Amino acid sequence: MSTRSQIDLSPFVKAYDVRGLVGTQLTAEVVTALAAAFVDEVEAAGQDVIVGHDMRDSSPGFAAAFAEGARARGANVVSIGLCSTDETYFASGSLNAPAAMFTASHNPATYNGIKFSRAGAQGISFDTGLRSIRDRATEYLAEGIPQSDSPGSFRDVDVLADYAAYLRSLVDLTAIRPLRIVVDAGNGMGGMTVPAVLGTAAGLPELPIEIIPMYFELDGTFPNHEANPLEPANIVDLQKAVLEAGADLGLAFDGDADRCFVVDEMGNAVNPSAVAAIVALREIQRVRAAQPEGEIVVLHNLITSRIVHETIESVGARAVRTRVGHSLIKDEMAATGAIFGGEHSAHYYFRDFWGADNGMLAAMHLLAEFGSQPGPLSGLSARYTPYAISGEINSTVADVPAAYGRLVEAFSEAAEFDELDGLTVAGRAVENQPFWWFNVRPSNTEPLLRLNVEAQTPAEMQRVRDLALAIIRA
Numbered sequence: 001m002s003t004r005s006q007i008d009l010s011p012f013v014k015a016y017d018v019r020g021l022v023g024t025q026l027t028a029e030v031v032t033a034l035a036a037a038f039v040d041e042v043e044a045a046g047q048d049v050i051v052g053h054d055m056r057d058s059s060p061g062f063a064a065a066f067a068e069g070a071r072a073r074g075a076n077v078v079s080i081g082l083c084s085t086d087e088t089y090f091a092s093g094s095l096n097a098p099a100a101m102f103t104a105s106h107n108p109a110t111y112n113g114i115k116f117s118r119a120g121a122q123g124i125s126f127d128t129g130l131r132s133i134r135d136r137a138t139e140y141l142a143e144g145i146p147q148s149d150s151p152g153s154f155r156d157v158d159v160l161a162d163y164a165a166y167l168r169s170l171v172d173l174t175a176i177r178p179l180r181i182v183v184d185a186g187n188g189m190g191g192m193t194v195p196a197v198l199g200t201a202a203g204l205p206e207l208p209i210e211i212i213p214m215y216f217e218l219d220g221t222f223p224n225h226e227a228n229p230l231e232p233a234n235i236v237d238l239q240k241a242v243l244e245a246g247a248d249l250g251l252a253f254d255g256d257a258d259r260c261f262v263v264d265e266m267g268n269a270v271n272p273s274a275v276a277a278i279v280a281l282r283e284i285q286r287v288r289a290a291q292p293e294g295e296i297v298v299l300h301n302l303i304t305s306r307i308v309h310e311t312i313e314s315v316g317a318r319a320v321r322t323r324v325g326h327s328l329i330k331d332e333m334a335a336t337g338a339i340f341g342g343e344h345s346a347h348y349y350f351r352d353f354w355g356a357d358n359g360m361l362a363a364m365h366l367l368a369e370f371g372s373q374p375g376p377l378s379g380l381s382a383r384y385t386p387y388a389i390s391g392e393i394n395s396t397v398a399d400v401p402a403a404y405g406r407l408v409e410a411f412s413e414a415a416e417f418d419e420l421d422g423l424t425v426a427g428r429a430v431e432n433q434p435f436w437w438f439n440v441r442p443s444n445t446e447p448l449l450r451l452n453v454e455a456q457t458p459a460e461m462q463r464v465r466d467l468a469l470a471i472i473r474a
Contacts (some may be wrong), residue, residue, distance in 0.1 A: 007141050009034075012113075015132040016124045016327040019104055019113030022058045027111050028065040029141065034114065035069030035100070036145045037136035041120055041129050042098040045074030045148060050091045050099035052083040054189050054256050056220035058112045059102045066100055066114075067154060074148035074346035079156050081274060082218070084189040084257035085115055090163045093121040093354035103189075103256035106228030109221045118301025121354035123330030139305040160192070164202040170352055171364040173198075173207050182250040182263075184214040184238040185226035190253030197360055209367070212245050214238065227255035230345060232269070239267035248368070249377045251363055259346040260359030263462040264377040273305035274384035276342025279365040280308065283340040283350070284317045299332055299349070302421055303439055303452045307384055308342060323421035324441065330355050344452070360452030388461035390438075390453035395472050397449040400442045406471045407440065422450075425468075438468050 007030060012020030018034065020026045039045060049070050053059035067077040080091050085101050092099035096119050104111035116124040116133070124130055181198075185191035194216070195201035198209055214237065215224045223232045229252035242250040242263055250263035262270040280298050287296055296317040300308045301324045312319035322332050322341070326349075329341050335357035341349035348362035349355060370377055397403050402424050411417075415425045422441030429435065434456030441450050449472055455461035 007138065007139055013126075013130055015130075016123075016325050017113055017115045017130075019107065019111060021110055022112050026058075026062065026190045028061060030137070031065040031114075032069035033137040033140040033145065035066040036073045036140050037133045038098070038100060038116060039070050039073040039075040040136055041133050044070070044098055045152075046150065046342045048078050048095065048097040049075040049152075050078045050080060050088060051095050051102075052080040052088040052099070053217035054084075054093070054220070055082060055187070056102075056104065056109060056112055059220070062102050062112060066102070071154065072145050073152075074150055074153040076289060077152060078155045080100035080153065081156065082189070082192065083132045083160070084360075086165050086353070086356065086360060087159060087193070088115070089117060089121040089354060089356035089358070090166060091157075091159045092117045092119065093160075094162070094166070096120055101256070105228065105256050105258070106226065106230070106254040108226060117356075120238065121330075121356040122334065123327035123356075124329070125325070125327030126328070128331065152444050160196050161202040164193075164196040167197050167358075167361055167364060168204055170350075170361060171368050171394060173209070173364060173368055173371070174205075176208055176368060177374075178208045178210070178302065179249070179367065179371055179396070180210045180245065181367075182210065182212040182214060182241045182245055182247045183216075183237060184235070184241070184250065184252040185216045185257070186228075186229070186234070186251060186253060186255060187215045187217055187219040187222050187224060188227040188255035189218070189257040191218050193257050193360060194253070197364070208371075212241065212247060213240055222255070226412060227253070227311075227458045229254055229259070229261035235263060235269060235365045238263055239269075243267045253359060258357055258359050259348050260363040262363070262377075262381075264381055266378050268378065270377065270381045271305065271385050271389065272344055272346040273308050273342070273389070274381045275346070275362060275366055276304055276348065277308045277311040277384040278311060278369055279348060279362050280312050280317075280340050280342060281315065282365050282369055284315050285311070287339050288315075297336045297338040299329060299336065299338045299390050301329065301343045302424060303344040304308055304342055305344075305385070305387055305389060305454055306435070306437075307386055311384065321420070326357055343459035348468075371389045388455050388458040390451070390461060393451045393469065394443075394448045394466070394471065395451065396447055397472060398440075398447055400449060403440070403449060403472050406474060407468065410467070410471050427464075436460050436464045438464060440468070440472065
């Protein structure tokens with residue numbers, strides 16, 4: 001065939017997903033080629049492929065373009081329409097079919113992207129299929145997409161009610177004390193999933209939960225604030241609303257509603273590591289009750305608080321430290337048979353959810369734990385936040401290896417080093433001295449180094465943070 005387009009997909013086919021600017025990077029032509037390449041990679045000709053999308057203006061058109069490319073290569077497209085990312089994982093797992101979700105998660109409205117899954121909600125990272133998809137799509141853009149002798153079919157399926165019922169089957173909230181909760185959906189997909197799962201919109205029985213909704217209208221222009229609750233400015237409205245309503249807590253979802261952040265009754269953010277520790281403990285206790293013997297594995301990425309590791313091991317489970325990134329952790333969930341995994345960024349992974357992440361399910365576990373005891377959330381979360389954490393601090397760094405070298409030289413007398421993900425520097429144990437550690441990781445997309453510090457005391461955290469920043473920025 002004649003040459004069509006020479007397009008470099010490398011800038012927006014990233015480590016864990018596809019994410020780029022609408023119109024200049026992501027176009028219908030590019031999406032169609034990526035769809036054809038995806039079908040080839042997962043060998044889905046003659047099989048079902050699930051396609052879902054969020055509420056961004058560009059998402060329905062991209063989903064249609066994807067269906068075109070997938071059908072051209074012989075896949076039968078199962079469109080689940082508007083959905084959260086974890087709904088596509090549910091569909092992929094329950095129907096045992098590969099899936100593509102159109103979303104740019106928390107990114108601004110000018111972006112869109114694709115999160116791919118193999119059948120059974122298994123992740124696809126750059127090293128486990130995305131590179132091949134990129135390269136094959138590049139060929140298809142240049143040479144055209146070969147049409148299958150048996151083009152695929154298309155059908156619509158609504159999975160929201162089944163998704164909500166499945167989550168309800170995993171966490172029983174019927175016996176908790178009455179709770180008043182403010183939920184900020186950020187004009188993202190939580191505006192559709194929260195009423196279905198925690199309310200009665202999907203036909204499920206009423207729970208002892210009063211939901212005070214904020215920004216539930218689906219709007220891909222994000223008129224109120226960016227749907228990125230990891231950024232403190234984006235939870236200010238929620239914090240105020242919790243205090244004004246006298247609510248027990250607040251929940252904030254990101255744009256595709258696969259991450260959930262928590263605010264306590266005083267309006268203070270609950271660290272995602274505390275949520276991870278609480279959910280890990282619940283999952284370990286549940287599995288141990290059903291299986292008294294045998295090893296139980298729980299994952300945590302290397303940036304979560306030390307309390308997560310300590311909590312897991314305090315009840316006899318094995319804590320496994322991992323790199324950052326959802327596709328990588330899904331691979332580890334499968335490889336280790338882990339029952340749960342937690343990340344500092346509020347991604348939470350469940351064996352009972354095909355090893356995929358689900359912020360709604362994590363929120364339900366937190367509500368079950370909190371609602372089964374009489375105290376305020378601030379008291380519960382304080383028990384799982386005993387150490388001082390810096391939060392992520394970014395520095396513009398042109399020469400990352402040189403920065404690593406300076407850090408190793410400066411801390412060589414007092415610390416141990418590892419390079420599981422970026423550079424982790426951990427202070428050697430000294431009697432009567434507080435522990436400390438920090439990690440620096442380069443951004444995948446910008447000339448930035450991301451620093452996270454934790455220490456036993458606030459003073460020690462500040463000392464290590466300031467010293468590390470001075471060296472990084474030298």
